[in-house]
Amino acid sequence: xxxxxxxxxxxxxxxxxxxxxxxxxxxxxxxxxxxxxxxxxxxxxxxxxxxxxxxxxxxxxxxxxxxxxxxxxxxxxxxxxxxxxxxxxxxxxxxxxxxxxxxxxxxxxxxxxxxxxxxxxxxxxxxxxxxxxxxxxxxxxxxxxxxxxxxxxxxxxxxxxxxxxxxxxxxxxxxxxxxxxxxxxxxxxxxxxxxxxxxxxxxxxxxxxxxxxxxxxxxxxxxxxxxxxxxxxxxxxxxxxxxxxxxxxxxxxxxxxxxxxxxxxxxxxxxxxxxxxxxxxxxxxxxxx
Amino acid sequence: xxxxxxxxxxxxxxxxxxxxxxxxxxxxxxxxxxxxxxxxxxxxxxxxxxxxxxxxxxxxxxxxxxxxxxxxxxxxxxxxxxxxxxxxxxxxxxxxxxxxxxxxxxxxxxxxxxxxxxxxxxxxxxxxxxxxxxxxxxxxxxxxxxxxxxxxxxxxxxxxxxxxxxxxxxxxxxxxxxxxxxxxxxxxxxxxxxxxxxxxxxxxxxxxxxxxxxxxxxxxxxxxxxxxxxxxxxxxxxxxxxxxxxxxxxxxxxxxxxxxxxxxxxxxxxxxxxxx
Amino acid sequence: xxxxxxxxxxxxxxxxxxxxxxxxxxxxxxxxxxxxxxxxxxxxxxxxxxxxxxxxxxxxxxxxxxxxxxxxxxxxxxxxxxxxxxxxxxxxxxxxxxxxxxxxxxxxxxxxxxxxxxxxxxxxxxxxxxxxxxxxxxxxxxxxxxxxxxxxxxxxxxxxxxxxxxxxxxxxxxxxxxxxxxxxxxxxxxxxxxxxxxxxxxxxxxxxxxxxxxxxxxxxxxxxxxxxxxxxxxxxxxxxxxxxxxxxxxxxxxxxxxxxxxxxxxxxxxxxxxxxxxxxxxxxxxxxxxxxxxxxxxxxxxxxxxxxxxxxxxxxxxxxxxxxxxxxxxxxxxxxxxxxxxxxxxxxxxxx
Numbered sequence: 001x002x003x004x005x006x007x008x009x010x011x012x013x014x015x016x017x018x019x020x021x022x023x024x025x026x027x028x029x030x031x032x033x034x035x036x037x038x039x040x041x042x043x044x045x046x047x048x049x050x051x052x053x054x055x056x057x058x059x060x061x062x063x064x065x066x067x068x069x070x071x072x073x074x075x076x077x078x079x080x081x082x083x084x085x086x087x088x089x090x091x092x093x094x095x096x097x098x099x100x101x102x103x104x105x106x107x108x109x110x111x112x113x114x115x116x117x118x119x120x121x122x123x124x125x126x127x128x129x130x131x132x133x134x135x136x137x138x139x140x141x142x143x144x145x146x147x148x149x150x151x152x153x154x155x156x157x158x159x160x161x162x163x164x165x166x167x168x169x170x171x172x173x174x175x176x177x178x179x180x181x182x183x184x185x186x187x188x189x190x191x192x193x194x195x196x197x198x199x200x201x202x203x204x205x206x207x208x209x210x211x212x213x214x215x216x217x218x219x220x221x222x223x224x225x226x227x228x229x230x231x232x233x234x235x236x237x238x239x240x241x242x243x244x245x246x247x248x249x250x251x252x253x254x255x256x257x258x259x260x261x262x263x264x265x266x267x268x269x270x271x272x273x274x275x276x277x278x279x280x281x282x283x284x285x286x287x288x289x
Numbered sequence: 290x291x292x293x294x295x296x297x298x299x300x301x302x303x304x305x306x307x308x309x310x311x312x313x314x315x316x317x318x319x320x321x322x323x324x325x326x327x328x329x330x331x332x333x334x335x336x337x338x339x340x341x342x343x344x345x346x347x348x349x350x351x352x353x354x355x356x357x358x359x360x361x362x363x364x365x366x367x368x369x370x371x372x373x374x375x376x377x378x379x380x381x382x383x384x385x386x387x388x389x390x391x392x393x394x395x396x397x398x399x400x401x402x403x404x405x406x407x408x409x410x411x412x413x414x415x416x417x418x419x420x421x422x423x424x425x426x427x428x429x430x431x432x433x434x435x436x437x438x439x440x441x442x443x444x445x446x447x448x449x450x451x452x453x454x455x456x457x458x459x460x461x462x463x464x465x466x467x468x469x470x471x472x473x474x475x476x477x478x479x480x481x482x483x484x485x486x487x488x489x490x491x492x493x494x495x496x497x498x499x500x501x502x503x504x505x506x507x508x509x510x511x512x513x514x515x516x517x518x519x520x521x522x523x524x525x526x527x528x529x530x531x532x533x534x535x536x537x538x539x540x541x542x543x544x545x546x547x548x549x550x551x552x553x554x555x556x557x558x559x560x561x562x563x564x565x
Numbered sequence: 566x567x568x569x570x571x572x573x574x575x576x577x578x579x580x581x582x583x584x585x586x587x588x589x590x591x592x593x594x595x596x597x598x599x600x601x602x603x604x605x606x607x608x609x610x611x612x613x614x615x616x617x618x619x620x621x622x623x624x625x626x627x628x629x630x631x632x633x634x635x636x637x638x639x640x641x642x643x644x645x646x647x648x649x650x651x652x653x654x655x656x657x658x659x660x661x662x663x664x665x666x667x668x669x670x671x672x673x674x675x676x677x678x679x680x681x682x683x684x685x686x687x688x689x690x691x692x693x694x695x696x697x698x699x700x701x702x703x704x705x706x707x708x709x710x711x712x713x714x715x716x717x718x719x720x721x722x723x724x725x726x727x728x729x730x731x732x733x734x735x736x737x738x739x740x741x742x743x744x745x746x747x748x749x750x751x752x753x754x755x756x757x758x759x760x761x762x763x764x765x766x767x768x769x770x771x772x773x774x775x776x777x778x779x780x781x782x783x784x785x786x787x788x789x790x791x792x793x794x795x796x797x798x799x800x801x802x803x804x805x806x807x808x809x810x811x812x813x814x815x816x817x818x819x820x821x822x823x824x825x826x827x828x829x830x831x832x833x834x835x836x837x838x839x840x841x842x843x844x845x846x847x848x849x850x851x852x853x854x855x856x857x858x859x860x861x862x863x864x865x866x867x868x869x870x871x872x873x874x875x876x877x878x879x880x881x882x883x884x885x886x887x888x889x890x891x892x893x894x895x896x897x898x899x900x901x902x903x904x905x906x907x908x909x910x911x912x913x914x915x916x917x
Contacts, residue, residue, distance in 0.1 A: 015393070016389075016393075017389040017393040017395050019385075020385035020386060020388060020389035020393075021385070021386050021389045021390075021395065021401070023381075023382045023385065023386070024382045024383065024385070024386035024405075024445065024449060025386075025401065025404065027382055027441070027442070027445065028404055028405065028408070028442075028445070028446075029404070031420070031438060031439075031441075031442045032404075032407065032408050032416060032442060033404065033407075034419075034423070035415075035416045035418075035419035035420050035423060036407070036411070036415075036416060036419075038419040038422075038423070039415040039416070039418070039419050042419065042422075090305070094302075096302065098302050098303070098305070098306045101306070102306065102309055105310075105313060106309075106313070107550070107553075108313065108317075108546060109313070110549075111545050111546045111549035111550060111553075112542055112545060112546065113503030113505070113520070113541060113542075113545055114503075114505065115503065115505040115520040115523055115524065115541070116320070116503075116523070116538045116541050116542050116545075117316075118527075119320065119523060119527050119534050119535065119537075119538040120316035120317060120319060120320045120538065121316060122527055122531075122534075123319045123320060123323050123531055123535065124315060124316040124319035124320075128331045128332070129319065130315065130318065130319040130322070130334070131315060131319075133331075133332055133333075133334050134315075134334065136332060137334055143332050161312065161313075161316060218410065218411075218412070221412055222411075222412030222413060222414060224414055224505070224506045224509070225505050225506065225524075229524065229527060240412070240414050243414055243415070243418060244414075244509070244510075247418055247421065247510065253418065253419070253422055256415075256418050257415060257418065257419070260412070260414065260415025260418060261415070263411075263412045263414070263415065264411055264412065264415070267410070267411060267412065270410075271410040271411055274406070274409070274410045275403060275406050275407070275410050278402070278406050279399060279402050279403065279406070282390075282398075282402050283399075460648070460650070462646045462648060462650040463650050463652055463653075465615070465617055465637070465644070465646075465650070466644065466646060466650035466651075466652070466708075466711075467652070467663070468616075468617070468636075468637040468638045469615060469637060469638070469642060469643065469644035469712070470638075470643075470663055470664030470667065470711065470712075470715055471638045471639075471664050471667045471668060471715070472638055472663075472664075472667055473636065473638050474636075476667065480663070481652055484654050485652075485653070485654055
């Protein structure tokens, strides 16, 4: 189609896609690219001069939080992917009332925004919350000494609650594309259930498992609401919370941006993978002239 | 006769089922109970007195002097208004861009793709931090305009990708067939492309609307303390008034679940998960 | 009035020329087939005529009018696509009426024309249905009707039958032929299927790598291929290499690489020139043993496959393998020694 836009003998004029794309490009450049570059520039700036002091300060004050953030991310992305695979395998291989019901219900958390999830967890995981009460009633917890969950454990529960359904959606979607004949062929060749899972299902679906891992990983690094409302300023907390503190209480954009750059670095591998994957997909599906 | 193995598997299935339901619905139940708990003394598993008095207070039907309790109606209306404006702006930028990406051979396409993908690849919080300093200079910090701009940023990228895949899914030969029977490119767009794209564009709008309605982080940096949206009201109530925060939580949760489950079939899994 | 002329069209993607200086005249009412393998430039040529592509050089005329710079919607060309391209959000009636409405016709005129169009393709009762409720064959008929109701000067069909199954394809081929006979619309028909081209065309244009290899009536291109590509593309052909040893009137005597004298047909050529004889399987005749004469040679059957209506042979002659065809009534088996006769009238000599 693009060829018919420009007349061969006509005067040179701007092709229409320039006008179509201009607002979007301009908006993203001003509202995204500019602040993105600024986050690097400002992280190396102190009182208008080049300095690495922000990084030094960020590491000195927040090295525990940086480690904590990394551990939370690593643990939860692994957990969500692992449980995502297990549940998806279960859903793929079992057709029963139980699996059908769970398949209908598991998606709900995906649609609930993080701020509401945070509030739910806030009340659910509280020392006097419904979880502790329930565990107390069944005798698993002494209510005089309830579980303290506004920490790594509670944060992980919150992430798991919101993100496992997401990994299941992606991974189970991949499993559904695998035709039954592959499983039946393996079975007729004498493979046992666990061999079918390990040798057939998971390798055939490795790309969507990797996609789930990548998406969950980068999402956890960037999540502010859940740690902010569950842990807040207690130590250790995540760097997203620290950034908010730095900005809100001290108006210290230098250290905030240094921490921001740390969060970029933390996702650099997954970000590059994400970009490559999507750009490849976009090229494959590009229409022909 | 059924074997031991069968009973073992059945009880494991049942355990998985019960555990899944407890974990899935426990937190939601907690939220729902707190929104109607007028009296809930520890260590009772359920509230003693259930009623809608906090709902009435939140919705401005009843005056209240409880800590943290203000009518959320203004914040609710503000959130809806911001979301509507965000949808209008985002879609009027995203539809042309998505169309161009889908139907034209654009030079430097990879660079453009990179630009439009970046916001989803990296954490967005540092962006909001720097937008705050930029907006402060421009006099947009703490204004509704500033908040709308941030919401457009968050929604736009999804908007572009969803509309572009919608347009891509419309085969070129349908448009060429229209041209061949005498439609100029404008008529072909209006009569063929647009009606066929309508479901995808609607899904995209709904998605942007919900994203804006639920947006927290950007509004937190740009809007506070002057622009209070529903999620921010929820946040400020959560420290002081559990019931009140829960009412807002339920109010935010219902439209999200309803609309997202309606449009999710039309969207890529990744986008659906990218919200919140 | 609606003859179509392409003058020296050139179109490239990047550095590779897809159409390389193509000129073609289609007479008023003629049905010309563009035939060639995928990537030969036939679809690109078609798209230049439609206006969805602009050639880099050359001009296209309908009658005396140069349409090269005219946008697609103003060319008066009807188009039928390989995948039908019916608009899924419109009924069959609305699909046919769309172009008529754009021409601001009155409702009763539109009604009448659409019903006429539907009756041409025998789908009068399908006006209220949506495309997805129709079979592939029915959809393609609608696509044809949609193009015809506008009474175009030129009709272009882009591999219209390739998405249909074999039986339907044969039937539709016949119907398209009938419609062309009745309306005499100047038509270009693009296909990669040589049987389809043979059945339907007034003239076949064989394309390869953006160049016309040969054009002519179906009989001409089949029985008198001018080059190895055409001989190979139109049905099965055996090539026997050798060199010219003598010209005898309209006949040529060539010496095969195995040293046998083979009589073929072709224009005068100088002695010793390298050449190849193009022998169709049906022109290799099995003769009774003991018979001798011109162009009769001994051969060995290496494979005989029964295909139902005939037997497909592979025979060894003069050190090369040839495909041949035989009646089911007189069967030879693999390993049989036989005599073959090659028909010189239907065996042209081709030069590189």
